[in-house]
Structures are given as C-alpha cells and as structure tokens.
Amino acid sequence: MSHLIDGKAIAKELNAETAAQVASLRDGGIRPALAVVLSASDESAAWYVRSIQRAAAARNIECQVHELAGSDTGAITSRLAALSADPAVHGIICQTPLPAGTDLATVGASIAVGKDVDGANPTSLGMLAAGVPGAFAPATAAAVMTILRHEIIPLGGRRAVVVGRSTVVGKPVALLLLAEHATVTISHSRTPDLASVCREADVLVVAVGRPHLIGARHVRRGAVVIDVGTNPTEDGLTGDVDTNEVAGVSAAVTPVPGGVGPVTTALLLRQTVQAAVLARGARAPGL
Numbered sequence: 001m002s003h004l005i006d007g008k009a010i011a012k013e014l015n016a017e018t019a020a021q022v023a024s025l026r027d028g029g030i031r032p033a034l035a036v037v038l039s040a041s042d043e044s045a046a047w048y049v050r051s052i053q054r055a056a057a058a059r060n061i062e063c064q065v066h067e068l069a070g071s072d073t074g075a076i077t078s079r080l081a082a083l084s085a086d087p088a089v090h091g092i093i094c095q096t097p098l099p100a101g102t103d104l105a106t107v108g109a110s111i112a113v114g115k116d117v118d119g120a121n122p123t124s125l126g127m128l129a130a131g132v133p134g135a136f137a138p139a140t141a142a143a144v145m146t147i148l149r150h151e152i153i154p155l156g157g158r159r160a161v162v163v164g165r166s167t168v169v170g171k172p173v174a175l176l177l178l179a180e181h182a183t184v185t186i187s188h189s190r191t192p193d194l195a196s197v198c199r200e201a202d203v204l205v206v207a208v209g210r211p212h213l214i215g216a217r218h219v220r221r222g223a224v225v226i227d228v229g230t231n232p233t234e235d236g237l238t239g240d241v242d243t244n245e246v247a248g249v250s251a252a253v254t255p256v257p258g259g260v261g262p263v264t265t266a267l268l269l270r271q272t273v274q275a276a277v278l279a280r281g282a283r284a285p286g287l
C-alpha cells in the first residue's frame with residue numbers, strides 16, 4: 001500500500017522551527033521582512049501571494065506586496081534593485097507570470113543573491129550548479145528535497161527522473177538530486193516514450209503543469225513519486241500525477257493539494273528568516 005506523504009505535517013514542523021528563529025531575531029530588534037513584487041494581473045498568482053501573506057502574518061514575518069501591474073522590465077528591475085538595497089527587507093520574490101516582453105532571468109538579476117529567497121537570479125542557479133554555497137535554491141525545488149529528506153528516501157546511487165526542465169523547478173531539482181549523488185535524468189516535452197524513461201526511476205519528480213499526465217504505467221513498483229504540478233480544474237487543484245492510479249504501484253506519493261505546496265510556502269518563509277539571520281551577522285556580529 002502506497003504511503004501518502006503529508007506535506008502539511010512537514011510544513012508544520014518547518015514553521016515551528018521558523019517561529020523559534022523569528023522570536024530570537026525579534027529579541028534582537030529585527031522583524032524579518034519578505035517583499036513580493038507582483039507585476040501581472042493573474043488570478044492564481046494573486047491567490048498564491050495572498051496565501052504567502054497569511055502564512056507570513058501567522059509567523060510574525062512582515063510581507064510587503066508591491067503591485068506593479070502595467071509595468072515594464074525597467075520599472076520591475078528598478079523596484080527589485082531598490083528592495084535589494086533596503087536593509088529592512090530580507091527576502092525578495094518576483095512573482096510570475098510577468099508582463100509580456102519581460103522575463104524572469106533579466107529582472108531576477110537585479111535581486112541581491114543574499115535576498116534571493118526563491119532563486120530567481122541566474123547567479124543563484126549558477127552557484128547551485130557550481131556547488132558554491134551562499135545562494136538559496138528556488139523554494140519549490142528545495143521543498144522537493146526537504147520532503148525526500150523528511151521521508152528518509154535514500155538518493156545516493158539511485159535513479160532519479162525529473163519530468164520538466166524549467167529554471168524554477170526542473171533544472172534546480174535535478175541539480176539538488178545530483179548533489180545528493182543520485183543518477184539523474186531530465187525529461188521534457190520532446191522526450192520520446194516518457195513512460196519508459198519514468199519507469200527507470202526510484203524517485204520520480206514531476207513538474208509539468210498537465211493534470212494527470214503521469215499514471216501507473218509511468219511508475220516502477222516501489223518508486224517514490226513527488227508531484228509538483230498545480231493545475232486549477234473545475235474540481236479544484238489537481239496535480240500532474242493521477243495519485244489514485246499511482247498509489248497502486250508506488251511506495252509513496254505526494255498529494256495535490258497538501259503535498260509540495262505547503263512545504264514550498266514554509267520554505268519561502270524559512271529562507272527569508274535565514275536571510276535575515278545572515279544579514280544580522282553581516283551587520284552586527286554578536287547580536
């Protein structure tokens with residue numbers, strides 16, 4: 001019987017650790033602050049940002065939302081640069097989607113690496129690839145790894161297949177799995193016979209954005225399946241994995257909702273608090 005991984009419970013543990021760190025920072029007169037730049041009118045992005053605001057408020061973390069609808073690359077870049085220079089801001093997210101003609105790599109480059117809590121600056125991804133410490137991984141990629149660690153899934157020498165090669169999820173997850181000594185395959189829309197590639201996986205991570213793309217025929221018996229996909233449907237949020245079907249063959253699978261999503265939000269807050277701790281150390285050692 002497949003184990004349904006409880007992302008909410010993992011998030012709760014992370015949030016408890018974050019709350020303790022926030023309390024310690026506040027004893028030193030620092031309130032961690034996250035700034036979110038929202039530059040396109042998009043209902044699901046606005047919903048996601050509201051959920052971050054609620055989660056931040058519950059942990060006494062300031063969450064500023066900078067609405068820049070109708071802005072161009074120059075305006076978004078200048079706001080991100082101003083926030084990067086503001087000592088009262090510790091973490092910065094540039095929420096996607098972006099306005100037409102603007103891309104995340106270009107504007108993300110103006111986020112200071114130490115505040116880049118969702119890994120949007122190409123330098124952060126480069127540091128991850130080079131194994132250079134000091135950059136944050138995109139929170140969703142970090143959430144996948146946190147779940148695997150929490151569930152004590154061995155990775156060294158095992159086969160991992162990542163479906164999806166985006167800069168925010170697929171590529172960083174693959175780099176993080178590689179750093180844990182997994183043998184990693186990245187597949188995408190041009191991969192022929194996706195099912196047989198996926199069936200090689202001991203650990204299958206799916207980040208595509210197509211409801212129920214992955215079924216039982218894609219999963220080796222006993223594999224662990226992490227579903228990153230979030231697809232709004234008439235029946236609510238649905239993942240990329242047909243959990244009911246896959247549960248018949250996998251050892252463990254994450255549900256949607258309640259899997260990767262809550263862990264991602266918890267890690268955004270945790271990385272913001274870590275950024276505040278590091279900034280405090282840089283400004284005033286001994287605080």
Ligand SMILES: NC(=O)c1ccc[n+]([C@@H]2O[C@H](COP(=O)([O-])OP(=O)(O)OC[C@H]3O[C@@H](n4cnc5c(N)ncnc54)[C@H](OP(=O)(O)O)[C@@H]3O)[C@@H](O)[C@H]2O)c1
Binds near residue numbers: 163188228260
């Ligand atoms: N839970 C969370 O916290 C969280 C956070 C971020 C994203 N997400 C969700 O994760 C999903 C992926 O997000 P993303 O930003 O990575 O999306 P994306 O930038 O659109 O990338 C999707 C990837 O899937 C690949 N793909 C598309 N169709 C495919 C197919 N039929 N077979 C195999 N691969 C296929 C694409 O391949 P090509 O490169 O060849 O086009 C691309 O690499 C979305 O549902 C998104 O909402 C969830």
